[in-house]
Amino acid sequence: MRRISLVVFILVAMLVTACGGTTPTVAPTTAPTAVPETTEATEAAPVAESGQHISVAGSTTVQPLAEKLAEVFVAANPDVKIDVAGGGSSAGVKAAGDGTADIGAASREIKAEEKTTYPDIVIFEIARDGIAVVVHPEVPVDALTTDQVRDIFAGNITNWSEVGGENQPITVISREEGSGTRGAFEEMVMGEEAAITDKAIFQDSNGKVRTTVASTPNSIAFLSFGYLDDSVYAVAIDGVEATEANALSGAYPVVRPLNMITKGEPTGVVKAWLDFILSDAGQAIVKEQGYLAVK
Numbered sequence: 001m002r003r004i005s006l007v008v009f010i011l012v013a014m015l016v017t018a019c020g021g022t023t024p025t026v027a028p029t030t031a032p033t034a035v036p037e038t039t040e041a042t043e044a045a046p047v048a049e050s051g052q053h054i055s056v057a058g059s060t061t062v063q064p065l066a067e068k069l070a071e072v073f074v075a076a077n078p079d080v081k082i083d084v085a086g087g088g089s090s091a092g093v094k095a096a097g098d099g100t101a102d103i104g105a106a107s108r109e110i111k112a113e114e115k116t117t118y119p120d121i122v123i124f125e126i127a128r129d130g131i132a133v134v135v136h137p138e139v140p141v142d143a144l145t146t147d148q149v150r151d152i153f154a155g156n157i158t159n160w161s162e163v164g165g166e167n168q169p170i171t172v173i174s175r176e177e178g179s180g181t182r183g184a185f186e187e188m189v190m191g192e193e194a195a196i197t198d199k200a201i202f203q204d205s206n207g208k209v210r211t212t213v214a215s216t217p218n219s220i221a222f223l224s225f226g227y228l229d230d231s232v233y234a235v236a237i238d239g240v241e242a243t244e245a246n247a248l249s250g251a252y253p254v255v256r257p258l259n260m261i262t263k264g265e266p267t268g269v270v271k272a273w274l275d276f277i278l279s280d281a282g283q284a285i286v287k288e289q290g291y292l293a294v295k
Contacts, residue, residue: 023103058092058105089180096261107180128292130225143236155197172200173221179192184256
């Protein structure tokens, strides 16, 4: 409780300091307490009619992080309401591009064709995230090569004995099509010539993937660093353990961006929240939630 109070106190102090001495070009109808002000004019899609509401949709990896960032921001700005929904990274890009959400969330690089379809989108990288390869805790394999991981998920290696484990069939668990976690894993591990086997068990969120691995003997999956806990075991890849330090140093090979996307430059309360997320206080929350800060 003492730690939470200190975080909120620091946040409020920072936001109050930021408001001094400038006049916003675009402001909410009723200015929220201690929201940083805009210092230059921008052309942007409008925020919600009240000026105090933010809708977010997209990546289920970004979702719990966004919810925590929203919780702290709203605690200092009680007139603001932030709704965060999932749906997957592709849905998040579309929601931002179509203007059906104030912010879209994507846990992967934005594709060239998406930028062509939605030329007005603006991308904010708020964090980075490692993707771990996890197994059921009783699987006696603690390290794999990238080639072995690729062959397992492609269905070319189907028994743990082929990679130094016991003579047991491998159960592959994967995210669904459109998932940012899956898209990043396919790009960085599977490559253009290998596809995830259609015999895999597909789940529509990182949380469901973790639960399935934890309850399924001889299983393997890929999982966001932010969802790692003692219910699953993260294997080393090419001799490098899946740790924050190794991801930050560049030694761990499977790391992807976590993005928030707006249609045009953000203004008003949307800009204020994004400014907070990228501030020292916001990035401290990113780290507390198990992700990698970008500042």
